[in-house]
Amino acid sequence: MNNFTYCVPTQIRFGKGQIACLAEELSKYGQNVLMVYGGGSIRRSGLYDQIHHLLKDFRVCELGGITPNPKITAVREGVAICRAHKIDVILAVGGGSCIDAAKNIACGAFYEGDPWDLVTDGSRITKALPIAVVLTVSATGSEMNNNAIISNEETHEKLGIVSDTLYPALSICDPTYLYTLPGRQTAAGTADIMSHVIEQYFQSYDGAYITDRLCESVLRTCIHYCPIALEHPDDYEARSNLMWASTLGLNHILTLGKGGAWSCHPMEHELSAYYDVTHGEGLAVLTPAWMSYVLGEQTVSRFAMYARNVWDIYEKDKYRAAYMGIKRTREFFNACGLPDTLLRLGIGRERFEEMAAEAVRTSGIATRSYVHLQKEDIVKIFDSCAV
Amino acid sequence: MNNFTYCVPTQIRFGKGQIACLAEELSKYGQNVLMVYGGGSIRRSGLYDQIHHLLKDFRVCELGGITPNPKITAVREGVAICRAHKIDVILAVGGGSCIDAAKNIACGAFYEGDPWDLVTDGSRITKALPIAVVLTVSATGSEMNNNAIISNEETHEKLGIVSDTLYPALSICDPTYLYTLPGRQTAAGTADIMSHVIEQYFQSYDGAYITDRLCESVLRTCIHYCPIALEHPDDYEARSNLMWASTLGLNHILTLGKGGAWSCHPMEHELSAYYDVTHGEGLAVLTPAWMSYVLGEQTVSRFAMYARNVWDIYEKDKYRAAYMGIKRTREFFNACGLPDTLLRLGIGRERFEEMAAEAVRTSGIATRSYVHLQKEDIVKIFDSCAV
Numbered sequence: 001m002n003n004f005t006y007c008v009p010t011q012i013r014f015g016k017g018q019i020a021c022l023a024e025e026l027s028k029y030g031q032n033v034l035m036v037y038g039g040g041s042i043r044r045s046g047l048y049d050q051i052h053h054l055l056k057d058f059r060v061c062e063l064g065g066i067t068p069n070p071k072i073t074a075v076r077e078g079v080a081i082c083r084a085h086k087i088d089v090i091l092a093v094g095g096g097s098c099i100d101a102a103k104n105i106a107c108g109a110f111y112e113g114d115p116w117d118l119v120t121d122g123s124r125i126t127k128a129l130p131i132a133v134v135l136t137v138s139a140t141g142s143e144m145n146n147n148a149i150i151s152n153e154e155t156h157e158k159l160g161i162v163s164d165t166l167y168p169a170l171s172i173c174d175p176t177y178l179y180t181l182p183g184r185q186t187a188a189g190t191a192d193i194m195s196h197v198i199e200q201y202f203q204s205y206d207g208a209y210i211t212d213r214l215c216e217s218v219l220r221t222c223i224h225y226c227p228i229a230l231e232h233p234d235d236y237e238a239r240s241n242l243m244w245a246s247t248l249g250l251n252h253i254l255t256l257g258k259g260g261a262w263s264c265h266p267m268e269h270e271l272s273a274y275y276d277v278t279h280g281e282g283l284a285v286l287t288p289a290w291m292s293y294v295l296g297e298q299t300v301s302r303f304a305m306y307a308r309n310v311w312d313i314y315e316k317d318k319y320r321a322a323y324m325g326i327k328r329t330r331e332f333f334n335a336c337g338l339p340d341t342l343l344r345l346g347i348g349r350e351r352f353e354e355m356a357a358e359a360v361r362t363s364g365i366a367t368r369s370y371v372h373l374q375k376e377d378i379v380k381i382f383d384s385c386a387v
Numbered sequence: 388m389n390n391f392t393y394c395v396p397t398q399i400r401f402g403k404g405q406i407a408c409l410a411e412e413l414s415k416y417g418q419n420v421l422m423v424y425g426g427g428s429i430r431r432s433g434l435y436d437q438i439h440h441l442l443k444d445f446r447v448c449e450l451g452g453i454t455p456n457p458k459i460t461a462v463r464e465g466v467a468i469c470r471a472h473k474i475d476v477i478l479a480v481g482g483g484s485c486i487d488a489a490k491n492i493a494c495g496a497f498y499e500g501d502p503w504d505l506v507t508d509g510s511r512i513t514k515a516l517p518i519a520v521v522l523t524v525s526a527t528g529s530e531m532n533n534n535a536i537i538s539n540e541e542t543h544e545k546l547g548i549v550s551d552t553l554y555p556a557l558s559i560c561d562p563t564y565l566y567t568l569p570g571r572q573t574a575a576g577t578a579d580i581m582s583h584v585i586e587q588y589f590q591s592y593d594g595a596y597i598t599d600r601l602c603e604s605v606l607r608t609c610i611h612y613c614p615i616a617l618e619h620p621d622d623y624e625a626r627s628n629l630m631w632a633s634t635l636g637l638n639h640i641l642t643l644g645k646g647g648a649w650s651c652h653p654m655e656h657e658l659s660a661y662y663d664v665t666h667g668e669g670l671a672v673l674t675p676a677w678m679s680y681v682l683g684e685q686t687v688s689r690f691a692m693y694a695r696n697v698w699d700i701y702e703k704d705k706y707r708a709a710y711m712g713i714k715r716t717r718e719f720f721n722a723c724g725l726p727d728t729l730l731r732l733g734i735g736r737e738r739f740e741e742m743a744a745e746a747v748r749t750s751g752i753a754t755r756s757y758v759h760l761q762k763e764d765i766v767k768i769f770d771s772c773a774v
Binding site for chain 1: 389390391392393395396397398399400401402403404405562594595597598600601603604605607608612623624627628631632635640643644
């Protein structure tokens, strides 16, 4: 195994009714709360009112309307509120978009300049407000990690920040909040979880056996429960296993002793940045295409292992096993109702070159990923899923 | 999944050469260090001198001679040193025995009375000195959890304490320190890791699919690498995977969404308390015997799942699969050179009744374990491995 440092101080409160701890936990940080949330779903579900009731003794400011692929403009607004109202703690209520916006605001509050500066130069992140999370969409793992993604609509950039100051202090993960998720979002979330695991699993170092087995466990969980959650949205066992799979998928435990840059995420981030598509849907299109493209002499053993341990494919011929594993991956996404072409996402060939160049420029895909991909490789992958 | 709270703030520094961070990390807590360690192995390996060199700017007190199944008498000594020398941080150098002694000392330092009081009444634990660990024996998982076990040789009791104040602040886990472990200790350590996982895996709740899969991953890692480590003590891949398996085996991640009292550990703690046997060897004897005893209509499905997912036994008849899984478990321990009878541990039948009664008295084995076991059940299990 490669050397690593691991320390995740987030307190997870997992399960039905955990929201009851909210006021007591937030009071550890102060009385001035900035609540960051998205659209109307938490109003419809009653969660918005419940949180206001629980926090009736706090001074609660609000920043609603956070969109998928959250924007730096919202972060700027949030930072202004933090300064004007002496915010003590940020409460993100939602999924990865709200959490990531909250993380950008949390560190932006301690930076004098424009918060986008922190995205382009992470060394400027020195401190952050404490962050609490009430998770209502399960996918990004942001509730238990130190990353956040943010989009700049002016520059067509979707980039990440990383800082140990950004681990949420508290994340309340109640699987019943997922009951009202539309099927499309359940499927896209599962594709996102699986892609996180696949990015960590498909790396060239083979010595972290235990971490590979843990990755497979999380993938099997997604495969087992996503169809159940789609058919029975209020199946607690399915929702709770998927919710925890999502957290484990990206709290770094699945990369310990391994590591390397990612492949499908940098490519998908360009789709999202240029076309604002649903992240998980973009990943569902790109992942099997990427797998087919990078399958070769150097990678076939790991693909065959993936096929065997994730999909129960006991074919002895490594290439055949690998092909079958990739095919099953594509079929699984399709069966969950996810798109399989860029066309279905409304994306034509016009900007393939530009997006491929940006993926190379803004990530380690060309130098540190499983199979290093240059601009022309990425164009070919985009091409292979164009129709 | 059952509700849970999860928060493990320990910083893990894993891999070759991580000891280099020791002085910088310890300096966060102060200059007065109590180093707690065992016998001569760290002197022979050079680690003792290396640590003294690294800590040349600290005031280092020492408490050596910590034994396996560490004793409350050593804890009393350590507490006295903490008070006399205003210790800021305790540094445990060794395995679970040293870490557990350090944990008992760490909380004992803030308690006016006898430290054994904290064992009999955990509510008296309110505060603890920070604990750092340099791990040299991998088995107990104590480097990343909030538990500690301690023995009272006067009363023949081996009991645990649990408190969130007892998470080590830092654990340095360098797999090369395991190279000099005797084979007997490597095997006993692996049996201990596997038993921790088995205790968490064999619980009656079936809804935590993801946690079951993670348990199987850690068990497979032990099964894969223990024979390699026995044959090639300096195989880094084997030692590093086993070391991390040990930490994951008992940092609570394998019980999330499940839970229940343990079975083999309370029984084994009586063997250790009365006969001072090696913990992992006691577990290797008891675990297959316990499995055979509790196999029945209520448990057969889980045993068959264990056989399939851990031992690759694809037998369709559930009972046959379960039997085969138990047999493979026993054979694996034997192949690693572990004992299979209490006689080989020097234990006769004289105190079976007494030990069984104590196991019931001091644990949840009779009321909250996978299959509730009364005193007479435990005597039967002891009996079944008497010769």
